[in-house]
Amino acid sequence: MSAPNKSYDPVEVEALKPEEIERMRDEALAAFAAAGDLDELAHAKTAHTGGTSPLALANREIGALPPQAKAAAGKIVGQARGIVSKALATRQSELEAERDARVLVEEAVDVTLPYDRVPAGARHPLTTLMERVSDVFVSMGYEVAEGPEVEAEWFNFDALNFVPDHPARQMQDTFFVQGTSVEGTATTGDESGVVLRTHTSPVQARTLIDREPPVYVVCPGRVYRTDELDATHTPVFHQIELLAVDEGLTMADLKGTLDHMVQALFGPDMKTRLRPNFFPFTEPSAEMDMLCYVCRGESVGNPDRPCRTCGSEGWIELGGCGMVNPKVLTACGVDPEKYSGFAFGFGIERMLMFRHNVDDMRDMVEGDVRFTRPFGMEI
């Protein structure tokens, strides 16, 4: 803030005639209006609002006016400058909008262009389906248990009540591992007592041996049987197994758990059906079917609405289940008088086939990226 000016020059007062100020204002307004683009406006801005512009000079003159004239002159000049700067701002934004409209149109791109610079990866649907099923049970409090794929016969068969020479042992076509002597000079047929696990059930036995009841686990994993690969068979496939051992578990609990699973995976009004069957490691045993999630059973006896998914049977076969055979509990050190349990297992390949309309098992095993890629990260 400078000190008040005492040495004014009365002659100069003439310069601040209102008409002059109006003229300056109008010239500025005309120049802004005439500016066709932002560059021209910038020039006009300098000429009419810059430090050497007439209005700026006039403003400076006010200081030189006698005190009695200052107020009036200040008002006139201030008003004019206000109008000018407002007009400048208005014109500025008009021209910017014009420019933007033009430039942004020029910058427009074709947003429909494809972009596959780094093609997407994907996890295998068998992996993600196994995880999805596991997660249903993990959310119920189950834990995920794992075991070796090259497994001792005792775990794969004996502990599960597959008695030696019982026909049940022949039901599953087993890969046997050669006995090896040192130096790797194996001779065919040496009894090693080791097999490629034919089901995920040995994990049941390992879990029961390792943990104290209550035990609630799911065991997803790879299993092996000596089937040649074709449209509906593969020697290497995946199962998921469930085991619950606790006090007072019943077959009704098994049924409820199965119902919950198919509801979680296929929708709220899904259900399962049990049919008596035989498995050495469960007694009673059952085959489990789920309601066909596509036709909901409506294709049965209705030739006009055939269902491909269930072959118009209304039910889809899932796998085997039952109450854990007390002999299995005994072999694993669980007191069958105190505890009971249920178990079930089914093939992931099969579920993938009917859930996702896969026709040929070979598509799942060949690793063709065209098959796997659409499945993405989750299923």
Add this chain to the structure above:
Amino acid sequence: MRVPLSWLREYVDLPATETGRDVQAKLISAGLEVETVEQLGAGLTGPLVVGKVLTIEELTDFKKPIRFCTVDVGQANGTGEPQEIICGARNFAEGDKVVVALPGAVLPGDFRIAERKTYGRVSRGMICSGDELGMGDDGTHGIIVLPPEHEVGTDATVLLELFDEVLDIAVTPDRGYCLSMRGVARETATAYGLPLRDPALLDVPAPNSYGYPVQITDPIGCDRFTARTVVGLAPEARSPIWLQRRLQKAGMRSISLAVDITNYVMLELGQPIHAYDRNRLDGPLGVRRAEAGEKITTLDGTVRVLDAADLVITDNRGPIGIAGVMGGANTEIADPVTDPETGIVTGSSEVVIEAAHFDAISIARTARRHKLSSEASKRFERGVDPQAAAAAAQRCVDLLVLLAGGTAEAGVTEVAAPSAPRTIAMPANHPDKVAGVDYGRETVVRRLQEVGCDVYGQDELIVTVPSWRPDLNEPNDLAEEVIRLEGYENLPSTLPKPPAGRGLTERQRVHRRVGRALAGAGYVEALNYPFIGEQALDQLGLDADDARRRLVKLVNPLSDEEPALRTTLLPGLLGALRRNDSRGSHDLALFETGLVFRPGDQPGVAVRLGVDRRPTDEEIARVNAALPAQPRRAAVVLAGAREQAGWWGKGRPSDWADAVEAGRTVAAEAGVELIISADQHAPWHPGRCAAFHVEVDGEKVLVGHAGELHPRVVKAFGLPARACAMEIDLDLLEKANEGPLKAPRISSFPVATQDVALVVAGNVPAAEVEAALTEGAGELLESIRLFDVYTGDQLGEGSKSLAYALKFRATDRTLTVDEASAARDAAVALATERTGAVLRGA
């Protein structure tokens, strides 16, 4: 087991309206796996009648001999006149009774019979073969010649029982009794709540001492042997149509009357029967174990060398049959032979019937040892009702008397080891507790009685199980019977309450995260078979002593080319890479996570432990020690473009750096930092191979490799040029994880950035330079980034320039330029000391 519905109705009065599908549903619900219901006679409509061939005119003007016949079909053709029919078959003569399809008939396969001109005559119908009627071939390929007693004009669809339904049941190993009509009928009767006419309820004469002599020296292997003799059999007697048809429908071929009868009784009662030609037996029948090396020629004409564990039937000459599996050729019933001169039929006229009971496991082992699964062995393995032997022998005798005109001898041999009925004690509420349903004692007792049990007791039941149910041994077996008969479909649906779970383990989480991270980086998962052979290891260029050559081998591989399990994930992935490439996908990034199999140093045998108790920890440890190590690994393979060319500009081929980066990605997901160094390791390019190490408990552990594949490997596998690969051990990574990440402290003071370019010898790894700079810069260093690598003339031969951006920042103040420069100088000084680096331009 194939069960004709018409036959089943003989034992159970099913409502006439019940179809095969209805019965199927009931039996499935009762636990029998009824796989199909075959509709016999589907697509067949008459008129189909019995005809008598009156005349045969041989037409010889054609390529093959053709017969023009006149056939009496009675009034079936409406006129009573002989029917004129052209026939190409030759196995019949004038006077024979045949089956005639008259015009208007439709045979299976939409074969419409009409009057038509052929071979210069008008043929008004067809003389039919079994095949043409959908009966299955009888082995003759000829037309059916009926026994003479059938009247002309009789409806042949009824006579031949052409319309029927056959239930095909896959019998589970516990349900041996359902390998018989008797067993299936029992289940059917129970399912419908109808009475059963048990075909085994026959009057059987008491055993006596003058039957055919039998000596059992192995009463464990054979606890029961019934022998009966029938003499005076008419060799010319043939199996009646009903008998032939029932066998046919059940899937067996009619052979001769005596053999057909033994098969029929086996199907009916489940008891395998063997019939010996008495005139070909030499002395008493015996049952003993074979002597190792003994030989026998079985019915199928094969000479078999016996094992000391095989149970055999003998006479004075030695083994004459493998017990319960297959009879011998030298005592076989002779097929009837007709003397062409005299027309006299000769054949066995005296037979000895054997109905015995053999040890299930012994039969199973013998059948497997000789790869000889027969109808008999199938039944013995699954358990045959020992109490049915006498009835089965009687049924045979009855049928031989009835159908072959034989006379039963009065002698009845029965050798039986003493046995008591088996009982099971079970609390009456046990089935309720297993099912979670309140059945109540009364229901439990009633259902068990329907199964054939005798039940005593109130709260604690004493259950005597029927002789045909060797599978019922434990309370749970009985519970299953009750629950299945009450209907599995009626079980309620309840949910147990598991204790709170702990979620996935760290190992499981790492596994999932690795999959997601690799897929996120553009890799596609492939799940490859783990089978490999030496060839793949040779193709990988592994040295003779490479650990990956020590394989876990299979006794029975699917392919002799791939008889072992993978020791590395790469062969499978490279195979998938090649397959995709050959199918036209060339820009490829694949990954797999899975187990590899490494034999232990001292592989032993995984002994079979007992099952009557939990094995001890030592026993389990010994079993586990016999298993190979099975670490989980992750691997990737790459070929073609990593980034594709497109409207945005150029693409970028995948290279060694992508493979190494995949390793870093995996390790980062496991929360571990890799120590990367140059290595030479098959199958990688010796100059483009990185080794991955991690620190576990202060020790540097090798966890994997990555880089570009060796050109020889690329060639051997037929891969695209410059294919790259990475393989890393996930289990070791998980071990190296040091727990939850420690969050960085974020300073809001300004950053001071200093760039340095260092010239080093070409063979100095950037990782070492960076490590030295990092260490030398001290704790003010916030980050370091290599932003350029330059080699060129300005530097001189064998040198490279590494340009780093160093960011310095303090947590408590704004750094002065001098502080930042001092830190930079310290960094460079240490790099100079460690790696000989020279500040570029200095």
